[in-house]
Amino acid sequence: MGLTGLEIFKQLPKKNCKECGQPTCLAFAMQLAAGKASLDACPYVSDAAREALDAASAPPVALVKIGVGEKAFQIGNETVLFRHDKRFEHPTGIAIQVSDNEDVKAKVDQINKLVFDRVGQVHEVNMVAVSNDSGDAAKFADAVKTAQDNTSYPLLLISSDTGAMEKALEIAGANKPVVYAADANNYEAMVALAKKYEAPLVVKGSDLNSLAELVEKVAGLGYKNLILDSGAREFSKVVADQTQIRRQALKLFRPFGYPTIAFANNDDPIMESVNASTYVAKYAGIVVMTSAAPEHILPVITLRLNVYTDPQKPIAVESKIYEILNPGPDAPVLITTNFSLSYFCVAGDTEASRVPAYIIPVDTDGISVLTAWAAGKFTPETIADTVKKLGILEKVNHNSIIIPGGVAVLSGKTAELLGAEVIVGPRESAGIPSFFKQRWLNK
Amino acid sequence: MAVTIAKERWTSKVAEMTLGPNGLKVGGETTLPFLHFEGEMPNRPVTALEVFDMEPQDWPDILKEPFADVLSDPVAWAKKIVEYGADMVALRLMSAHPDWKDASADEVAKTAKAVAEAIDVPLIVLGCGVEEKDGQILPVVAEALEGKRCLIGCATAENYKSITAASNAYGHSVIASSPLDINLCKQLNILITEMGLSLDRIAFDPLVGALGYGIEYAYSIMERARMGALTGDKMLATPIVCFVGMEAWKAKEAKDPDVPEWGPQADRAILWEVTTATTFAIAGGTIFILRHPESVKRFNAFINEAMKSNAY
Amino acid sequence: MFEIIGERINGLFLDIREAIANKDPKPVRDWAVKQAQAGAYWLDVNTGPIASKEEQAEVMAWLVKTAQEAVELPCCIDTTNVLAMEEGLKVHKGKAMINSTTAEQAKMDALFPLAANYGAAIVALTMNEKGVPKSAEDRIALAMELVANADAYGIPMPDLYIDPLVLPVNVAQEHGPEVLEALRQVKLLANPAPKTTCGLSNISQKAPNRPLINRTFLAMAMVCGLDSAVMDACDDELVDTAATASIILNQSIYCDSYLKIFRQK
Numbered sequence A: 001m002g003l004t005g006l007e008i009f010k011q012l013p014k015k016n017c018k019e020c021g022q023p024t025c026l027a028f029a030m031q032l033a034a035g036k037a038s039l040d041a042c043p044y045v046s047d048a049a050r051e052a053l054d055a056a057s058a059p060p061v062a063l064v065k066i067g068v069g070e071k072a073f074q075i076g077n078e079t080v081l082f083r084h085d086k087r088f089e090h091p092t093g094i095a096i097q098v099s100d101n102e103d104v105k106a107k108v109d110q111i112n113k114l115v116f117d118r119v120g121q122v123h124e125v126n127m128v129a130v131s132n133d134s135g136d137a138a139k140f141a142d143a144v145k146t147a148q149d150n151t152s153y154p155l156l157l158i159s160s161d162t163g164a165m166e167k168a169l170e171i172a173g174a175n176k177p178v179v180y181a182a183d184a185n186n187y188e189a190m191v192a193l194a195k196k197y198e199a200p201l202v203v204k205g206s207d208l209n210s211l212a213e214l215v216e217k218v219a220g221l222g223y224k225n226l227i228l229d230s231g232a233r234e235f236s237k238v239v240a241d242q243t244q245i246r247r248q249a250l251k252l253f254r255p256f257g258y259p260t261i262a263f264a265n266n267d268d269p270i271m272e273s274v275n276a277s278t279y280v281a282k283y284a285g286i287v288v289m290t291s292a293a294p295e296h297i298l299p300v301i302t303l304r305l306n307v308y309t310d311p312q313k314p315i316a317v318e319s320k321i322y323e324i325l326n327p328g329p330d331a332p333v334l335i336t337t338n339f340s341l342s343y344f345c346v347a348g349d350t351e352a353s354r355v356p357a358y359i360i361p362v363d364t365d366g367i368s369v370l371t372a373w374a375a376g377k378f379t380p381e382t383i384a385d386t387v388k389k390l391g392i393l394e395k396v397n398h399n400s401i402i403i404p405g406g407v408a409v410l411s412g413k414t415a416e417l418l419g420a421e422v423i424v425g426p427r428e429s430a431g432i433p434s435f436f437k438q439r440w441l442n443k
Numbered sequence B: 001m002a003v004t005i006a007k008e009r010w011t012s013k014v015a016e017m018t019l020g021p022n023g024l025k026v027g028g029e030t031t032l033p034f035l036h037f038e039g040e041m042p043n044r045p046v047t048a049l050e051v052f053d054m055e056p057q058d059w060p061d062i063l064k065e066p067f068a069d070v071l072s073d074p075v076a077w078a079k080k081i082v083e084y085g086a087d088m089v090a091l092r093l094m095s096a097h098p099d100w101k102d103a104s105a106d107e108v109a110k111t112a113k114a115v116a117e118a119i120d121v122p123l124i125v126l127g128c129g130v131e132e133k134d135g136q137i138l139p140v141v142a143e144a145l146e147g148k149r150c151l152i153g154c155a156t157a158e159n160y161k162s163i164t165a166a167s168n169a170y171g172h173s174v175i176a177s178s179p180l181d182i183n184l185c186k187q188l189n190i191l192i193t194e195m196g197l198s199l200d201r202i203a204f205d206p207l208v209g210a211l212g213y214g215i216e217y218a219y220s221i222m223e224r225a226r227m228g229a230l231t232g233d234k235m236l237a238t239p240i241v242c243f244v245g246m247e248a249w250k251a252k253e254a255k256d257p258d259v260p261e262w263g264p265q266a267d268r269a270i271l272w273e274v275t276t277a278t279t280f281a282i283a284g285g286t287i288f289i290l291r292h293p294e295s296v297k298r299f300n301a302f303i304n305e306a307m308k309s310n311a312y
Numbered sequence C: 001m002f003e004i005i006g007e008r009i010n011g012l013f014l015d016i017r018e019a020i021a022n023k024d025p026k027p028v029r030d031w032a033v034k035q036a037q038a039g040a041y042w043l044d045v046n047t048g049p050i051a052s053k054e055e056q057a058e059v060m061a062w063l064v065k066t067a068q069e070a071v072e073l074p075c076c077i078d079t080t081n082v083l084a085m086e087e088g089l090k091v092h093k094g095k096a097m098i099n100s101t102t103a104e105q106a107k108m109d110a111l112f113p114l115a116a117n118y119g120a121a122i123v124a125l126t127m128n129e130k131g132v133p134k135s136a137e138d139r140i141a142l143a144m145e146l147v148a149n150a151d152a153y154g155i156p157m158p159d160l161y162i163d164p165l166v167l168p169v170n171v172a173q174e175h176g177p178e179v180l181e182a183l184r185q186v187k188l189l190a191n192p193a194p195k196t197t198c199g200l201s202n203i204s205q206k207a208p209n210r211p212l213i214n215r216t217f218l219a220m221a222m223v224c225g226l227d228s229a230v231m232d233a234c235d236d237e238l239v240d241t242a243a244t245a246s247i248i249l250n251q252s253i254y255c256d257s258y259l260k261i262f263r264q265k
């Protein structure tokens, strides 16, 4: 994103001395904004102004890489406040916290199991956060070692004690863990440590002002591989701060041009889960939780999947035979497209009908029934091919399929191609239960 | 370093609706959800629990259990809902469905009246979901409930005329329901206002999907509608109804008692319903129609936190 | 949302001139109502030529009051007489618009503080003592001066309406593309960007097919970033064009009744 003339003008010395070859500073600013001049032409620009102008050409939210190897991931590079404006780029990393006071191995084993399959894709948590609750550097180092030996997820090291952090990094530093955190008291030492291992560093303020101030100091030490924590822990404050940081970043307020971390930690695991989900939707780059129970994590992972889908790209489900409620040979065969929402609607309403059925999504590149029909992707040919390829009619004893009511016109030709009966179903999936009741079960 | 707080200069607001004998207010916000630092959210998002006028056929045990003794008595069921702390009762006239009892307008109106008489919170009356039938029964129900300031739904592009006319005549508000399409939502709101019902008596329903089942579509519709509302698009500046319970309890993650890798059903099922609701709350949802009393409790705990000041 | 500035309450029109002469509020009120119903967002209010500055100030105050008694719309106070401007602002309810300053330093130093004091929006013309520049580049250089000065006086960019000055197509054809290019570039001057406006009917002065030229230009200018225009709010086809362009540009959420909704405030 380029700088505007006004933003540049504000950084110029306003001498109007013409040495840059332009009649005024304003004219020079315009030339710069249009990319027709170089800042070097003005001999009077201060270093601070130069830096501000350089920084302003960086992306609004820096990209931060976490970990190494297969489980490494990235956060940041976001460009919008609302997913409908474009999309959210890098899904929130979910970190599960383990204390160096507890049985680290047992909890890490639990965390390793937080892997879920959803319509053919694997979704999992991303980090193990080890916190130095004991206050003991050796114990922390042991816990970090145990965690590292037992998981391939990147680590988040939580300690404000620079001595403890140094020991932990001796063990885990090569794997680029996140260092948490540089605060007003320890930032010089923490920055030195993070620099040494090129590890992402969380900068922690006590509010937005102190955060901005500290980021400036850390940046002044030459380190910019940063993640932000405003220090807020109360839910409504976290939402406000996360919103502010994203808004300011998009306005190119440089101290906030980094991804964030939010802590959902709560003794009540249901509140923790719900808050974590909100932070996923409201801009957190990393969200930390303490529960490693699947029932608390699955909703957060699922919401992340939903919110971070690209609104401009339909999501597709795999084109295969889906069995709802253990269908037998007399179960109906419903045809739809592989647009995930079409499939989910049909699957949900079929389940609601309590009639076991097969669902066959035809591969339409993930677009919906009517759009796919209009685009020539949901046709008698594609339907017949899919039905034959998947061999669904060999599984049933009735030689018939049901197509969506919206594409009733396809029934004749499809029947011909398939040598099977083609029944026209309801237009909306909500009509499936009564369709089954009236048209299928009495058949 | 002092940070200049970024506040939007919103020029418009969401209409405020008043419901029920207790004058419950919803909507009226002048900023995006929970951004108290730049605007007002004069009313918190509210909850309703559903009552069926006949024993529900497809509810899992975990959902039936809190209502075990009242499932066949809508009046007792409604009272129980109030005890459980829901802000409203949502009566679903399932018996009118041609596939079930095909009950007549007079029959269901009687039930609706009995339920309304038994409670002192607002009543939401929902038809059976068959547009044609709802277009016939809801006007009769609206008349029977005259003066109760109910919320009546769902009015669709097919049946809105009779439902709107009756709601207007007998002092109710309507739910305008359009399938996952912001343009249709807006158009239906317009058609309803053109019949003389004011915007503060319309709530729209974008047909939400549950967590994991297309939640992001309605999520973005709500965010867009709220942005529109705050920047002057009045026709989408109405409260939003979210049929969360109906959708969340279709999900396997809520219904299935026995999937070891997803953990025990109790927390998982409640979280499915609550997370679906809270996600819509942060997108701009106003009225949340839920099914499990524990979800109401959890949702309210969330809203309590979210309503705390975050002024700078 | 595109903002129509209704041009009709102007002493250059005979009925308004007579109304002013007779202190007859009816024509002013009628036009206020008519333009509001037609979709105006602002009402341009201009006394027409009046010799005495004091008298003009008095008339301006009367026009503003009369218009605002009839409708709830804000006025765009259109005068070069600073005294009349201030009298208009004094009686105005809500956020007014000042029409206009140029990039002449003396004017900017007089009018920007006035806008800041009254919290008013302000139209700023890309011209100075040397007149109207031709190239987009020169128009933008003046726009930049306007932006920098407005910013220095604390005027929020969304309250600044840059007018790149539309000239008649029959005599100044070569200005057309320059104006369109200038509209595009204004949006790059600051973040948030200033708004833009123009006197739309200038484009078709003394040419045949005026309505066609007006609405063609409007659609083209909106693509380039035109946010508002002083125009004939009662030209239905022109307003339909604005509504349709605004829908195509995704400035408001589509619905089948969009032409009607565009006119409602």
Ligand code: SF4
Binding pocket: A012, A013, A014, A015, A016, A017, A018, A019, A020, A021, A022, A023, A024, A025, A028, A041, A042, A043, A044, A045
């Ligand atoms: S050289 Fe620098 S100070 Fe002099 S006019 Fe150019 S920009 Fe302004």
